[in-house]
Amino acid sequence: MTAEQIAAAVQALDExxxxxxxxxxxxxxxxxxxxxxxxxxxPALCSIPAQGIRHRGIRVIVSRQEDNRVLTRDEAGQRGEPxxxxxxxxx
Numbered sequence: 001m002t003a004e005q006i007a008a009a010v011q012a013l014d015e016x017x018x019x020x021x022x023x024x025x026x027x028x029x030x031x032x033x034x035x036x037x038x039x040x041x042x043p044a045l046c047s048i049p050a051q052g053i054r055h056r057g058i059r060v061i062v063s064r065q066e067d068n069r070v071l072t073r074d075e076a077g078q079r080g081e082p083x084x085x086x087x088x089x090x091x
Contacts, residue, residue, distance in 0.1 A: 001034075001068035003041035007089070009070040010056060014086050017072070025058050026073030027080035029066035038068075043090045057084035 001009075010025045017023035030038060039045060042055050053060040058070075059080050073083055 003038045006030075006038075006042065006055075006068065006070060010058065010086075011089065013070060013072060021083075022074035023072050024083075025056075025070055025086060026083060027071040027076035028055055028058050028060045028069075029071065030060060030062045030068050031066055032062055032064045034068055035062045051082065054084070056087045056089065058086070 006028060010028070013023065013025045017025075042060075045053060045055055045060070051059065053062070059076075061079065071080065073080060
């Protein structure tokens, strides 16, 4: 997945979820080999002390054991907590 595909997946999950909290975006996982090329292209990346890296308020986990994907809150479980409100996309 590219940074653009991840951003589109986040947006699509949010739109499809409606009012169902468990179907909203809950965690972004990125394989470590893709992170260096991808991170500058993901807008609004920030690091919140004690909460790690986030994109639009969604936790980002970078690891060699992960695939590039966006999980729902139900799929992410505790790995994505604390869940924050999805921040608006930036240009």
